[in-house]
Amino acid sequence: MYAPEKIAQAYLRLNGFFTIPHFSVLTREGFQIDLLAIRLGNSEERIGAKGSLTSLKVDEEFLQLLGASKSDTVGLVVEVKGGENEHAEISETKFEYARPFFGNVKNVFRVAFERDIDKLCKLERAGNLHFVVPLSHCLRFIDKRLKEVRKIENDLRRRGALSKEGSWHLSEEFLSEVIYLKHLGFFGSRKTH
Numbered sequence: 001m002y003a004p005e006k007i008a009q010a011y012l013r014l015n016g017f018f019t020i021p022h023f024s025v026l027t028r029e030g031f032q033i034d035l036l037a038i039r040l041g042n043s044e045e046r047i048g049a050k051g052s053l054t055s056l057k058v059d060e061e062f063l064q065l066l067g068a069s070k071s072d073t074v075g076l077v078v079e080v081k082g083g084e085n086e087h088a089e090i091s092e093t094k095f096e097y098a099r100p101f102f103g104n105v106k107n108v109f110r111v112a113f114e115r116d117i118d119k120l121c122k123l124e125r126a127g128n129l130h131f132v133v134p135l136s137h138c139l140r141f142i143d144k145r146l147k148e149v150r151k152i153e154n155d156l157r158r159r160g161a162l163s164k165e166g167s168w169h170l171s172e173e174f175l176s177e178v179i180y181l182k183h184l185g186f187f188g189s190r191k192t193h
Contacts (some may be wrong), residue, residue, distance in 0.1 A: 004082025004135055005034055008113040010175055011138035014145050015058045016043045017076065025097050033094050035078035036101065037111075041071045047149065056148065059141050065120045065131050066109055075108035081115065082135060088112030089125045113138065142178060 009019050017037040025031050046053040058070060068074050077098045079088035090110040102108050110130045112123075117134045124130070 002082065004113065004115065005080045006177075007135050007138050007142070008078060008080045008133075009035055010142055010178065011059075011113075011133075012037045012039075012076070012078075013175075014056075014142060015039065015062065016045060017074075023098065025094065027097065029093070031094070033077060033090075033098055034080045035076070036098055037076040037078060038102065038105065039074045041073040044070075056145065061120060062133065065122065065133075066107070068107055072107055073105050075102035075105045076111045077108065078111045078113065080113040080135075083115065085116060086114065087125065088114055088130070088132075090128070090130065091126065092128065095128070142175075146179065 005021065009021055012019050012035070017039045020036045021034070023033040023036045025033065045056045047056065048054045063069060063072075063074075066074060077090050077095050079090050079094075081088040089112070095110060099108055110128060112125075112130045112132045113135055114132060115135050117132055119134065120137060121132050122129060123132050
């Protein structure tokens, strides 16, 4: 998985989506879909200590783009393009192949993550509606989430409890890499302790 796909997957993960990367299409053409993702209605991620759990916020702007709310179950067929002037498109063939894997979920969308776009938007490509998300938007959201988690977990760190950020170091490779780059100052703020 190359970096733009990792960014898109981490963004979706932090918004409560379960993801399947590099979904193989087992037809004669033999292509793959960058990501399939599903977010179950009313799902939430809570962190903190028993008795004082905090629900992490999702990107409301993204859900609004889709015309969905936090209570909706949402499926995504995702294509990612990280190069200059590259535009992601989910063909009818890919979408129709992937659609049955979502079962009875009625809200299944084509989502494109791209480098060269300024804001979240809806675009028609090859006659199909695509919801387009800038990779820069994803990085800002990931940075904001890391700051949010750090604030919530300062008390846990003082008590020596494993933090959410700590578990990311152990189990989610890309989030671990982002945390490391953030500590080195690549996100504009250096580690202060």
